[in-house]
Amino acid sequence: ELKVEQNPLFLSMQEGKNYTIYCNYSTTSDRLYWYRQDPGKSLESLFVLLSNGAVKQEGRLMASLDTKARLSTLHITAAVHDLSATYFCAVDRPPTSGSRLTFGEGTQLTVNP
Amino acid sequence: DSGVTQTPKHLITATGQRVTLRCSPRSGDLSVYWYQQSLDQGLQFLIQYYNGEERAKGNILERFSAQQFPDLHSELNLSSLELGDSALYFCASSVVPHNTEAFFGQGTRLTVV
Numbered sequence: 392e393l394k395v396e397q398n399p400l401f402l403s404m405q406e407g408k409n410y411t412i413y414c415n416y417s418t419t420s421d422r423l424y425w426y427r428q429d430p431g432k433s434l435e436s437l438f439v440l441l442s443n444g445a446v447k448q449e450g451r452l453m454a455s456l457d458t459k460a461r462l463s464t465l466h467i468t469a470a471v472h473d474l475s476a477t478y479f480c481a482v483d484r485p486p487t488s489g490s491r492l493t494f495g496e497g498t499q500l501t502v503n504p
Numbered sequence: 505d506s507g508v509t510q511t512p513k514h515l516i517t518a519t520g521q522r523v524t525l526r527c528s529p530r531s532g533d534l535s536v537y538w539y540q541q542s543l544d545q546g547l548q549f550l551i552q553y554y555n556g557e558e559r560a561k562g563n564i565l566e567r568f569s570a571q572q573f574p575d576l577h578s579e580l581n582l583s584s585l586e587l588g589d590s591a592l593y594f595c596a597s598s599v600v601p602h603n604t605e606a607f608f609g610q611g612t613r614l615t616v617v
Contacts (some may be wrong), residue, residue, distance in 0.1 A: 422603065431592075431613070432610070434596075481547075490535075490598075490601055490604075492537075492549060492606070493549065496546055
């Protein structure tokens with residue numbers, strides 16, 4: 392059974408600081424997704440990482456994927472209050488006729504002024 | 505706005521009752537997914553349809569069923585509701601059934617009292 396683990400689960404940081412969220416998964420997969428969720432809201436797609444060594448950046452967020460280590464990271468640079476949200480990584484099962492995302496527990500990020 | 509529409513946004517019902525949640529995928533998307541988000545279980549995949557046919561099944565209870573209609577909208581039926589079924593139910597859609605990004609709707613918040 393595919394397991395996806397994120398750490399930390401809770402992160403409180405000051406504006407302007409840097410930090411990294413880690414996502415480990417237990418079985419082979421070449422597809423990893425990062426989503427953002429504001430309280431009570433939908434899941435907003437941030438990054439789709441499709442191959443080993445993939446790195447994507449958008450604003451203050453950068454995501455990377457190491458399929459050999461089964462690890463993805465979401466790096467936050469110079470955090471601002473607007474980044475406060477819960478961040479989920481999700482892994483797609485190995486290719487089959489269908490698709491199912493297995494989500495991590497989520498990292499609740501709070502950026503304090 | 506992802507383009508995925510879910511109705512209703514909120515639903516309050518009593519134990520033992522049956523409800524139907526509706527999802528309209530993004531224009532052009534043939535695949536629909538249902539996910540459940542609860543405090544206890546996190547985000548869990550329930551079921552996937554592609555062009556009217558079931559493609560993948562997750563931790564969906566026997567009391568729950570779903571279908572995708574010829575116009576590609578989907579319905580998730582929840583019956584014999586229990587307090588523990590209270591959750592946020594998300595629908596997502598994608599163009600093809602696997603190896604592609606899925607876009608999430610705003611969710612239906614179900615409260616069972």
